Amino acid sequence: MAAPVLRWLCPGRCWAFARIGGCSCHGRGVPTASTSSGKRGQSSVARQSLITAQEPRKGDREWAAVVGLEIHAQISSNSKLFSGSQVHFAAPPNSLVSFFDASLPGTLPVLNRRCVEAAVMTGLALDCRINKKSLFDRKHYFYADLPAGYQITQQRLPIAVDGSLAYSVCVGKKLGQAVTRTVRVRQIQLEQDSGKSLHDDLRSQTLVDLNRAGVGLLEVVLEPDMSCGEEAAAAVRELQLILQALGTSRAIMAEGQLRVDANISVHHPGEPLGVRTEVKNLNSARFLARAIDYEIQRQISELENGGEILNETRSFDYKLGCTVPMRDKEGKQDYRFMPEPNLPPLLLYDSASLPAGADPQQVINIDRIREQLPELPSVTREKLVRRYGMLPEHSFALLNEVGLLEFFQNVMKETRAEPKKVASWVLNTFLGFLKQQNLAVSESPVTPSALAELLNLVERKAISSSAAKQVMDLKKGNPRAINKLIGLVRKATLGRADPTAIKEVLERQLSG
Amino acid sequence: MLGRTLREVSAALKQGQITPTELCQKCLSLIKKTKFLNAYITVSEEVALKQAEESEKRYKKGRSLGDLDGIPIAVKDNFSTSGIETTCASNMLKGYVPPYNATVVQKLLDQGALLMGKTNLDEFAMGSGSTDGIFGPVKNPWSFSEQYRKKRKQKSHGEKEDSDWLITGGSSGGSAAAVSAFTCFTALGSDTGGSTRNPAAHCGVVGLKPSYGLVSRHGLIPLVNSMDVPGILTRCVDDAAIVLGILAGHDPKDSTTVQDPVKPFVLPSLTDVSKLCVGIPKEYLAPELSSEVRSLWSKAANLFESEGAKVIEVSLPHTSFSIVCYHVLCTSEVASNMARFDGLEYGHRCDVGVSTEAMYAATRREGFNDVLL
Numbered sequence: 001m002a003a004p005v006l007r008w009l010c011p012g013r014c015w016a017f018a019r020i021g022g023c024s025c026h027g028r029g030v031p032t033a034s035t036s037s038g039k040r041g042q043s044s045v046a047r048q049s050l051i052t053a054q055e056p057r058k059g060d061r062e063w064a065a066v067v068g069l070e071i072h073a074q075i076s077s078n079s080k081l082f083s084g085s086q087v088h089f090a091a092p093p094n095s096l097v098s099f100f101d102a103s104l105p106g107t108l109p110v111l112n113r114r115c116v117e118a119a120v121m122t123g124l125a126l127d128c129r130i131n132k133k134s135l136f137d138r139k140h141y142f143y144a145d146l147p148a149g150y151q152i153t154q155q156r157l158p159i160a161v162d163g164s165l166a167y168s169v170c171v172g173k174k175l176g177q178a179v180t181r182t183v184r185v186r187q188i189q190l191e192q193d194s195g196k197s198l199h200d201d202l203r204s205q206t207l208v209d210l211n212r213a214g215v216g217l218l219e220v221v222l223e224p225d226m227s228c229g230e231e232a233a234a235a236v237r238e239l240q241l242i243l244q245a246l247g248t249s250r251a252i253m254a255e256g257q258l259r260v261d262a263n264i265s266v267h268h269p270g271e272p273l274g275v276r277t278e279v280k281n282l283n284s285a286r287f288l289a290r291a292i293d294y295e296i297q298r299q300i301s302e303l304e305n306g307g308e309i310l311n312e313t314r315s316f317d318y319k320l321g322c323t324v325p326m327r328d329k330e331g332k333q334d335y336r337f338m339p340e341p342n343l344p345p346l347l348l349y350d351s352a353s354l355p356a357g358a359d360p361q362q363v364i365n366i367d368r369i370r371e372q373l374p375e376l377p378s379v380t381r382e383k384l385v386r387r388y389g390m391l392p393e394h395s396f397a398l399l400n401e402v403g404l405l406e407f408f409q410n411v412m413k414e415t416r417a418e419p420k421k422v423a424s425w426v427l428n429t430f431l432g433f434l435k436q437q438n439l440a441v442s443e444s445p446v447t448p449s450a451l452a453e454l455l456n457l458v459e460r461k462a463i464s465s466s467a468a469k470q471v472m473d474l475k476k477g478n479p480r481a482i483n484k485l486i487g488l489v490r491k492a493t494l495g496r497a498d499p500t501a502i503k504e505v506l507e508r509q510l511s512g
Numbered sequence: 513m514l515g516r517t518l519r520e521v522s523a524a525l526k527q528g529q530i531t532p533t534e535l536c537q538k539c540l541s542l543i544k545k546t547k548f549l550n551a552y553i554t555v556s557e558e559v560a561l562k563q564a565e566e567s568e569k570r571y572k573k574g575r576s577l578g579d580l581d582g583i584p585i586a587v588k589d590n591f592s593t594s595g596i597e598t599t600c601a602s603n604m605l606k607g608y609v610p611p612y613n614a615t616v617v618q619k620l621l622d623q624g625a626l627l628m629g630k631t632n633l634d635e636f637a638m639g640s641g642s643t644d645g646i647f648g649p650v651k652n653p654w655s656f657s658e659q660y661r662k663k664r665k666q667k668s669h670g671e672k673e674d675s676d677w678l679i680t681g682g683s684s685g686g687s688a689a690a691v692s693a694f695t696c697f698t699a700l701g702s703d704t705g706g707s708t709r710n711p712a713a714h715c716g717v718v719g720l721k722p723s724y725g726l727v728s729r730h731g732l733i734p735l736v737n738s739m740d741v742p743g744i745l746t747r748c749v750d751d752a753a754i755v756l757g758i759l760a761g762h763d764p765k766d767s768t769t770v771q772d773p774v775k776p777f778v779l780p781s782l783t784d785v786s787k788l789c790v791g792i793p794k795e796y797l798a799p800e801l802s803s804e805v806r807s808l809w810s811k812a813a814n815l816f817e818s819e820g821a822k823v824i825e826v827s828l829p830h831t832s833f834s835i836v837c838y839h840v841l842c843t844s845e846v847a848s849n850m851a852r853f854d855g856l857e858y859g860h861r862c863d864v865g866v867s868t869e870a871m872y873a874a875t876r877r878e879g880f881n882d883v884l885l
Contacts, residue, residue, distance in 0.1 A: 099612060103852040105605070105733040106592045106614060108766050138848055144868050149851025206868065208856070338844055341738035343767055362771075 061268050065296040066276075067232050068224030068263040069183075071239060072217045073249040074193065074256070075118045081192055081216035082109030082152065089255050093209040101214040103147035108342050113364070115216040116159070116346065118248035119190050120369050122218055123160030125242050125376055126185045130366050132348050134159040136190075136340040141333060144208050145195035153219075155337050158189035159346065165222065166378060167238040168396060169231055178393060183235050184223040193217050212256075218249065224263060228296065229289030236260055236288060241377040241399060253285050262292050265309070266299045274299070275309040279323055282316060291316035295323045380405070388412075388419035397427050403441030404431065410448030417455040425455060429469055450508065457505060471505075514538055514694040518751040521697060522579045525571060532567035532582030536560050536626050539584040543628065543695045549651045551680075551689035553589050554597050555629040560584070563626045570624065579754050581624030586690040586699040589630035590637050591617050591742070592731040596627075600733055601645025602635045604879030605859045614731020615763050616700060616742045623758055628696050631686030635881045637702055637735045638846065640710050642685020644883050650685035652678040652715055653693040681714030683707040684743060688715040691745045698755050701743035704736050705838055708743025720744040720752045725770045727756075728763030736845040737768075739838075753779045785819045791826035846884075853879060 079086055085098040100107040123130050135157045138150040163185035168178045195213035197206050220239065226232045240258060243249040251258040260283075265276035279295050282288045294316070299309050314323040349355070351367040381395035398405045408426045415422060430451060434444060454471065457463045513521065513530060524530050540557055567582035576582070587593060590600045592610040599605045613621065621627065634644040643649040654660055655677035664676055680689050684701025688711035691699050701708040703721035712719020720743060727742050734740055742759065746752045760774045782788075792813060797806075817823045855861030855875035862874035877885070 102857050104592075104610065104612075104858065105600075105852065106610070106731040108730050108768075110765060110767055140848060140851055142851070142854065142869070142872055144856060147852060147857055149854065150848060204865075336844075336848075338848055341736075341768075341845060 063266050063300050064269045065227050065264065065266045065299075066224045066273055067226040067228065067292055067296075068276075069220075069222040069226070069232055069235065070261040070263070071220045071222065071236060072193075072259045072261075073122075073220065073239075073243055073251055074258070075115050075216035075218055076247060076249050077112060077114040077118065077216055079112055079114075080214040081112050081115050081190065083107075083214055084110075085214070087215050088211075089257075091211055093207075094211065096211045097213065101147070101210055103149075109152060109340070111343060111346070112216060115190060116348075116364055117369060118216070118246075119159045119188060119218055120348065120364065120366055121246050121373060122220070122243065122248050123163065123188050124366070124370050124373060125246055126160075126163035126165055126188070126220070128160035128163030128185060128188060130160050130348060131157060132350075132353070132366075133157065134346045134348075136343045136346070138338045138340050140336045140338070143194070143197075144206055145197045145210070145213065147195070147210065147213060151192050151194065152340050152343070153191035154189035156339070158187040159348075160188040161186065163188070165235055165239060165242075167231075167234045168392075169234045178396075181226075181231060181234075183225040183231075186221040186223050188221075189219045191217050191219055218243075224265075229292035232260075232262060232292050233285065233289040237285070237400075238377070245374055245377050245380075247374065253283055256283065259283050260288060262295070264292060264295045264299065266296060266303065274303075275311050277309060277311065277323075278313045280313055280315050280326065284318070287316060287318055290321065291323060294321065298323060388423070390419060390423055394423045394427060397431075398423070401431065401441060407441050407444070407448050411452045411455070414449055414452035415455045415459070417459045422455060425451070453508075454505070462501065463505070514542060515747075517748050518579065518583060518697045518746065518754055521583060522581070525582045526576060528571070532564040532571065532626065533561070535582060536564035536584060536628075539626075539628055539695050542693070543690075546653070546693050546695060549653060549689050549693060550648055551631055551650055551686045551693065551695070552586070552629040553599060553601065553632050553645075553647050553686070556596050556627050559596065560626045560628055563621075563624070567624050567626065577622070577624040578758075579623070580620060580758060583625050583698070584628045584696045585620055585625045586628050586631050586687055586696040587617055587620075588633055588637075588684050588687045588699070588701050590633060590702060590733040591630075591700060592733065593617055593627070593630065596630065598630065598733070599646075600636045601633050601647055602879060602881065602884075603646055603860055604853045604876075605733075606646070608859045610731075612731065614742075615728040615765060616759050617731060619759055620700075620755075628690075631684070631690050631699060633686055634683035634883075636733070636846075636850070636884060637683040637704065637707055638883050640682045640706065641679045642682035642689075642711065643679060644682075644881060646881065650680045650682075650689050652680045652685075653689055654678060654716060679714065681711035683711075684719075684745065685711045685714075687743075687745050688712055688717055688719065691715070691717045691747060697746070698751060699745045701745050702732055702735070703741050703743040704739045705842070708745060712745055718744075718746050718749055718752050720746075720756065722756060722760065725768055726761075726774070727759045728761075728766040728769050730763055730765040734845075734849050736842050737849065738841065738845065750779055753777070785816060785821040788816070788821040790816050790821055790823045792823065793828045793831065794825050795828055795831035850876075850880070850884060855879070 074087075075081070077087060080098075080101065083098040083100040085096045085101055088096060098107075100109065120130055134154055136152055137155040139153050139155065140150040142149055164182045165185055166180050166182045168180050170178050193212050193215040195208055195210040197208055199206050222235060226235060236258075240251040240253075243251040243258075249257060253259075259281055262279045262282060263276050264279060265274040267274040277295065277299070279291055282291050295314070302309060313326045315326050316322075317324050348364050348366055349358075351365060354363065354365055377399050381392070381399060384390045384395040384398065385392055398408055404426065407430075408423065411422055411426065412419065430444075430446065433446070434441065454468050458465050458468050513524070513535070516524070521530075521535070525532060525535070540555070540560065543552060543555055564582065567576075570576050570581060589598055591614040592598055592612055594610060594613045596609065598608055598610050617627075632642060632645055632647055632650045634640070634642055635646065638644070641649070660678070679685070684699075684703070684707050687699035687701040687708075690696050692715040701711070701719065703709060703719075706721075708719040708721050710719075722741055722744070724739065724741055729737070729740055729742065732740060732742055744752050744755045744759070746755065757776060762769045762771050762773070790813070813823050853859060853876060854872045860875060860879045862871060862878050864871050864874040
């Protein structure tokens with residue numbers, strides 16, 4: 001098969017288009033039909049307005065892709081959703097398992113308050129309607145890491161519905177051309193995580209670790225409003241930042257705290273939506289976009305070669321870089337949903353409906369939670385732009401690295417240098433230096449004060465900015481090179497800088 | 513002594529007429545003598561004697577825990593008992609020793625009761641005869657009454673006496689038989705669709721099904737979560753009230769228990785029924801009702817009326833739908849609750865090691881009886 005050319009409408013700047021030049025994202029409408037579970041060939045038509053730069057070749061039709069996401073975020077809480085066992089990453093196998101988690105007969109679920117609060121917070125942050133009454137259900141299937149033979153989830157009436165998530169994608173080839181997209185949030189539901197299975201093919205056995213069984217999850221369902229891997233990745237990234245800002249989930253993909261399943265289909269614009277496949281367990285930020293784009297490409301190629309798409313579940317093989325059908329999930333599964341009889345309906349209140357004399361420990365007030373919501377990333381970015389006149393893409397970049405925003409703000413406290421300059425320094429020189437050394441912001445040998453001082457010197461024109469950059473570069477170098485450096489700085493400042501002052505600064509920088 | 517009511521025996525213990533150990537030993541020996549009833553699956557002799565010892569110490573110091581201190585009790589084998597095998601009369605849980613006590617069991621033990629053993633039942637409490645467990649059926653003590661023996665001798669000759677016995681009803685047949693045969697003063701059963709009341713009627717004892725949500729189900733191996741209730745079997749109503757008073761109340765481990773605090777109550781001694789209004793549901797007068805039951809029912813109604821109570825007809829219009837609803841709910845919840853029995857974490861596991869699915873299938877086929885399958 002010749003390398004397939006991507007001929008679908010995607011605003012991503014990273015893809016080369018064969019015929020459709022530039023960005024065709026403007027004015028693209030939101031598909032009206034949602035690719036709900038398992039139906040072959042949707043009946044409703046996706047509305048999309050097309051802008052094509054060129055005449056389409058005869059027999060060569062465009063494709064549009066539709067991507068929906070189901071995102072599972074592990075709730076950051078001390079104990080599990082329905083039992084008192086603790087939640088820790090990488091604990092010894094089967095050391096955090098209560099009788100209920102092991103499904104010992106006679107044990108019953110008891111709802112964790114913190115998990116409910118986390119769900120309400122997340123729902124509010126995503127502009128959802130919080131259901132004052134929500135219900136729990138059992139979803140049945142047999143698997144070794146599901147001890148009870150069913151998962152407790154919220155299928156009929158979840159805790160939050162009808163929200164939206166705004167995210168930013170770069171369009172066009174130039175940096176800085178970003179647009180905001182929104183994806184509708186269909187619902188947020190509380191559910192149990194399963195245990196972990198480790199398949200030991202050598203000994204033909206599966207080892208089961210139930211530490212994760214019963215940990216609380218927030219499932220966030222995003223409508224198929226996205227059209228390519230990049231949009232999906234951007235939406236996931238923004239959700240991750242929101243969850244981290246709220247503190248409801250640490251959302252670290254590498255630790256399995258954020259897992260994504262994608263529902264993908266392709267169709268010709270103006271025609272009904274195609275058959276969708278589900279690509280499960282995309283657990284890496286790096287491969288998320290790639291996996292989705294691969295699947296889109298695969299579906300297009302398949303259909304163009306006269307084949308058909310099966311409504312199946314696939315997984316992404318990281319080594320091969322392609323999606324493969326999942327052996328266990330062939331055919332439609334009947335989960336035999338049933339109301340969970342051991343849990344009464346979950347009732348939430350607001351200030352108006354709160355019963356008089358209610359024990360605050362026993363009730364949850366949505367209004368109180370709303371009042372205490374932490375600042376969301378979008379608001380933080382907006383404030384940065386307003387306060388510092390910062391470029392929007394800089395505000396994004398500052399929030400994109402753990403601790404970087406705080407670092408920037410601390411530098412700002414101690415310098416009179418222009419915010420735009422500081423931002424530029426922090427994002428380019430400082431961050432570049434960290435990346436080179438493979439360090440996190442918290443591990444940085446350069447303190448905000450040190451950087452501030454350096455910038456002040458540049459400001460006072462005591463040293464030039466290029467010299468300052470070299471200071472940064474030589475942080476990792478030989479202290480004896482300091483003399484060489486002094487010479488360089490003197491040269492750069494055309495002999496104006498006082499050598500003692502230079503040495504002082506350099507020594508502080510290099511030791512600090 | 514063993515035929516007395518709970519209150520009477522409790523008083524006797526307090527007065528020193530008998531010691532807990534003596535009481536315990538009497539019950540244990542009667543259990544051995546009535547082994548042919550097959551009421552007990554496990555007799556926890558050592559545990560009971562140890563508990564009796566502790567109780568005796570308390571009585572000596574004059575610090576008894578209450579009405580149930582030193583009283584022999586029995587528990588249906590679908591309640592989790594820590595350290596004591598809990599089988600639910602099924603191969604699936606044969607050899608399963610729970611690591612925790614059911615809340616109701618704990619409450620009774622906290623009151624100083626002596627656990628005589630775990631009683632027989634229909635497998636997983638699915639049945640109404642106590643005939644379908646792997647340990648065999650429970651025989652109704654009344655099968656061996658003089659009355660019944662005389663009647664049977666007249667009717668059949670040369671028939672093996674062994675096979676001539678009556679069922680206890682179920683599924684809490686073992687508990688009902690244990691109480692009826694005087695081997696304990698009260699027993700815990702469970703009631704989903706009559707599993708405590710049915711055997712109580714068959715064995716001539718009192719069977720109380722508390723309202724759903726009044727008594728904790730934590731530790732009761734469930735059949736139908738939305739209908740199961742721990743049941744109380746005693747030889748008189750007053751005793752049932754005492755036990756209910758101990759067991760009722762909110763349990764944080766069971767989210768379906770009522771939150772409101774349970775007010776302690778004492779049964780009034782009802783000598784004057786003139787202020788009582790008794791309702792007779794007209795829909796219960798079903799054509800299938802046997803004439804013997806019908807006449808007893810009328811007799812009871814007449815008794816109340818003649819003593820001055822108001823007896824009126826009431827209507828429960830959804831009665832005819834109840835059995836259909838029950839079947840739908842029962843089958844779905846049972847299937848769901850049985851899903852956890854896969855042989856992986858506890859209980860029986862077959863020898864098949866080919867694949868997980870094959871192991872599940874074989875384990876469940878071997879573990880469950882035909883009713884469940």
